[in-house]
Amino acid sequence: MSKNTLFDKVNDIHIIKGNQILIGRKVIHEVTSNPASCERLRDEKYELRCPETAFAVMDHILNTKSPDGKPFKDADDELMAKTLEENVRDFGITYFAPGSGKGGICHVVFPEQGIIWPGMTVICGDSHTSTYGAFGAIGFGVGSTQLGHALGSQTIYLDEKLKIRRINFNGKLQKGVDAKDVIMYAIRSLGAKGGNGLAHEYGGEVIDNMGMEKRLTMCNMGIEGGARVAYINPDKITFDYLRGRNYAPKDFEKAVEFWKTIASDKNAVYDDVKDLDVSNLEPMVSWGTASDESIGINEKIPNTNKDALDYMRINAGDSIKGTPVDVVFIGSCTNGRLSDLENAAYIMKGRKVKVRTLIVPGSELVKYEAEKIGLDKIFKEAGAEWRYPGCSMCLSMSPDTLMNKERTGSTSNRNFKNRQGKGAKTHLMSPYTAAATAIEGKIADPREYL
Amino acid sequence: MTEKLIIPEKIIKCIRGRAIPKPGNNQNTDDMVYGGQLNLISFKGYGKYLYAEERKNNPNHPLNDPKYSGAKILIGGENFGCGSSREHAPQAFLDYGIKALIAADYAGIFQSNCAATGLIAVTMEKDYVKDLANIVKENPSMEIEIDLEKKLVSYKPHGAYQIGLDIPDNVRESFLNGTWDALGILRSNPKEVKGAMDKIPYFKFK
Numbered sequence: 296m297s298k299n300t301l302f303d304k305v306n307d308i309h310i311i312k313g314n315q316i317l318i319g320r321k322v323i324h325e326v327t328s329n330p331a332s333c334e335r336l337r338d339e340k341y342e343l344r345c346p347e348t349a350f351a352v353m354d355h356i357l358n359t360k361s362p363d364g365k366p367f368k369d370a371d372d373e374l375m376a377k378t379l380e381e382n383v384r385d386f387g388i389t390y391f392a393p394g395s396g397k398g399g400i401c402h403v404v405f406p407e408q409g410i411i412w413p414g415m416t417v418i419c420g421d422s423h424t425s426t427y428g429a430f431g432a433i434g435f436g437v438g439s440t441q442l443g444h445a446l447g448s449q450t451i452y453l454d455e456k457l458k459i460r461r462i463n464f465n466g467k468l469q470k471g472v473d474a475k476d477v478i479m480y481a482i483r484s485l486g487a488k489g490g491n492g493l494a495h496e497y498g499g500e501v502i503d504n505m506g507m508e509k510r511l512t513m514c515n516m517g518i519e520g521g522a523r524v525a526y527i528n529p530d531k532i533t534f535d536y537l538r539g540r541n542y543a544p545k546d547f548e549k550a551v552e553f554w555k556t557i558a559s560d561k562n563a564v565y566d567d568v569k570d571l572d573v574s575n576l577e578p579m580v581s582w583g584t585a586s587d588e589s590i591g592i593n594e595k596i597p598n599t600n601k602d603a604l605d606y607m608r609i610n611a612g613d614s615i616k617g618t619p620v621d622v623v624f625i626g627s628c629t630n631g632r633l634s635d636l637e638n639a640a641y642i643m644k645g646r647k648v649k650v651r652t653l654i655v656p657g658s659e660l661v662k663y664e665a666e667k668i669g670l671d672k673i674f675k676e677a678g679a680e681w682r683y684p685g686c687s688m689c690l691s692m693s694p695d696t697l698m699n700k701e702r703t704g705s706t707s708n709r710n711f712k713n714r715q716g717k718g719a720k721t722h723l724m725s726p727y728t729a730a731a732t733a734i735e736g737k738i739a740d741p742r743e744y745l
Numbered sequence: 746m747t748e749k750l751i752i753p754e755k756i757i758k759c760i761r762g763r764a765i766p767k768p769g770n771n772q773n774t775d776d777m778v779y780g781g782q783l784n785l786i787s788f789k790g791y792g793k794y795l796y797a798e799e800r801k802n803n804p805n806h807p808l809n810d811p812k813y814s815g816a817k818i819l820i821g822g823e824n825f826g827c828g829s830s831r832e833h834a835p836q837a838f839l840d841y842g843i844k845a846l847i848a849a850d851y852a853g854i855f856q857s858n859c860a861a862t863g864l865i866a867v868t869m870e871k872d873y874v875k876d877l878a879n880i881v882k883e884n885p886s887m888e889i890e891i892d893l894e895k896k897l898v899s900y901k902p903h904g905a906y907q908i909g910l911d912i913p914d915n916v917r918e919s920f921l922n923g924t925w926d927a928l929g930i931l932r933s934n935p936k937e938v939k940g941a942m943d944k945i946p947y948f949k950f951k
Contacts, residue, residue, distance in 0.1 A: 308945050314915055315931065317941045319948070329786045331832065331862075335928065344938075356784060371784045378786045412947055422830040422854055438832030438858035439788075440928075448931035449938055454857050454913045487771050488824035491853060521827065523853040544950035553946040585771045586827070690829075691780035711775045711828060713798050 297459035298564040319415035323351035327420025332443035346387035357685030364393035399658025399684035402628035409540025413529035414557035428514035428526030458566035463499035466574030471742040474509035475725035479579040482520035490522030507536040519586040528558035581723040621701035623733040630706035631657025642730035649736030652679035704732035755923035762817030766878035773828035792840030821848035826855025
């Protein structure tokens with residue numbers, strides 16, 4: 296049984312009794328904010344406890360062609376947006392509306408506003424809540440009913456205590472190899488369900504040297520390998536990122552003292568330890584329809600899942616490199632942060648894209664900062680579309696949903712069937728690889744452009 | 746010692762009914778409810794969206810097969826319900842009339858969503874799950890009994906079979922005691938919640 300890990304320490308101070316656990320932050324988006332959550336509180340005439348710990352955005356249904364996310368694609372979306380606005384008003388939830396300057400994708404906005412702190416428990420009706428582990432917080436992705444539990448009681452029940460696996464990422468990454476490649480490799484190595492029942496603690500040389508935005512990418516994708524919780528121990532990089540942000544604690548140094556105590560001890564005991572050497576890692580590309588169906592860009596497509604090959608209309612034994620794509624999408628809660636856009640711009644600068652390319656910043660702040668350093672001009676001159684923030688093409692909820700079974704090179708997080716639109720064929724990749732793919736119109740190795 | 750809380754009208758001890766075999770590993774919640782259908786503000790009526798894309802593209806889909814209509818149990822594979830946390834998936838099963846799932850294992854968030862919504866999700870060893878799916882294909886009218894008290898799955902294709910089932914202890918108890926619909930219970934100890942908050946430094950940070 297694990298001992299003295301960050302997860303154990305956070306768990307210990309938040310457990311109330313039995314398996315009832317206290318929640319420090321409740322973060323909300325429009326898709327899960329009403330059914331069985333705020334709707335239930337209204338039905339029961341319950342108040343929302345501790346509204347000062349609740350924050351909301353709108354992200355999934357936004358129209359990325361306009362600054363306020365409108366017009367929505369249909370009347371159902373309009374009602375969903377209106378319902379979110381009513382809920383945040385009536386329950387006293389802090390809301391970063393589209394167009395306010397603080398809007399965008401939940402998992403991009405809440406970190407950059409300094410709302411998520413080390414040692415916290417965070418809940419969101421969204422599987423990618425694992426993202427917040429990048430701060431050494433414990434993010435639980437839940438459904439709407441459990442979100443309602445947290446809104447109404449500030450607590451949820453945990454079904455069972457997770458076991459803790461430490462994953463050491465050893466070595467030094469090659470140029471052009473990104474956090475996205477590292478986490479895709481980890482998922483491929485440990486399997487789509489390798490992390491079921493586990494919290495993953497990421498560490499080692501590679502993580503120690505990784506900036507916060509890249510750590511957010513790593514933890515964001517933790518859930519794709521089954522780990523409901525993925526986290527990284529807070530360190531100087533974490534504290535430096537948080538210092539001065541809008542919602543960071545004002546008594547910051549006192550907070551840092553506490554945060555230092557919450558990291559896993561040197562003598563922490565784990566239920567399992569895995570070591571992954573990533574020195575020779577190549578850029579990764581997904582070929583199939585499950586989260587562990589990815590390969591290095593110079594590998595051949597394997598013959599392990601006929602159904603996936605049929606859906607993707609590719610052949611075992613062929614190269615993944617050179618596969619033509621119809622669309623490139625750079626954005627999402629996985630890869631919609633400034634450093635992701637910088638990586639893409641580095642490759643696109645002075646070149647032209649050969650296919651339709653959507654670049655969607657993860658938040659209004661990311662958009663502002665990107666424009667301040669001229670990234671928008673680089674993308675526009677390359678022939679790419681520079682959009683307003685939103686979940687966009689990551690999943691089939693926004694007007695950017697693919698309609699014609701197109702094939703994408705996408706920096707999002709799921710290569711499932713129909714994920715980006717009915718019949719859409721997704722190849723997941725890093726922003727570097729997506730940019731190179733846009734330039735060639737087929738899946739390309741970004742290292743040739745660096 | 747406090748008395749054990751029991752909510753009689755919500756107790757679920759046993760599910761008995763016919764089953765739909767839906768084999769295959771890594772069935773994700775996008776498969777169960779397509780993203781484009783998530784934009785409704787209530788869960789009522791989600792049954793019609795269950796596996797809708799698969800059903801549209803495959804006339805032989807088990808949910809299109811009349812011999813399985815009226816089934817209360819669905820038999821999946823490994824890592825059932827992975828991916829998105831959308832509760833629309835378990836809600837769609839319930840609205841469709843599915844009261845229990847049998848699989849080799851589940852993704853964590855999906856399993857918690859089942860527990861919180863009153864959808865029984867039990868596991869058996871993966872070879873038994875595969876065998877059971879095949880037996881149901883041969884005997885679609887066969888009834889299966891899922892007994893949470895005895896932790897057994899029973900069925901009688903020819904001879905009688907009883908296979909051990911697994912379900913997290915807390916979840917099993919919540920079904921047997923009728924306490925799975927937990928919002929009211931979680932709200933019943935505000936002093937303890939406040940006490941826990943007072944002890945955690947970050948709740949006091951300015």
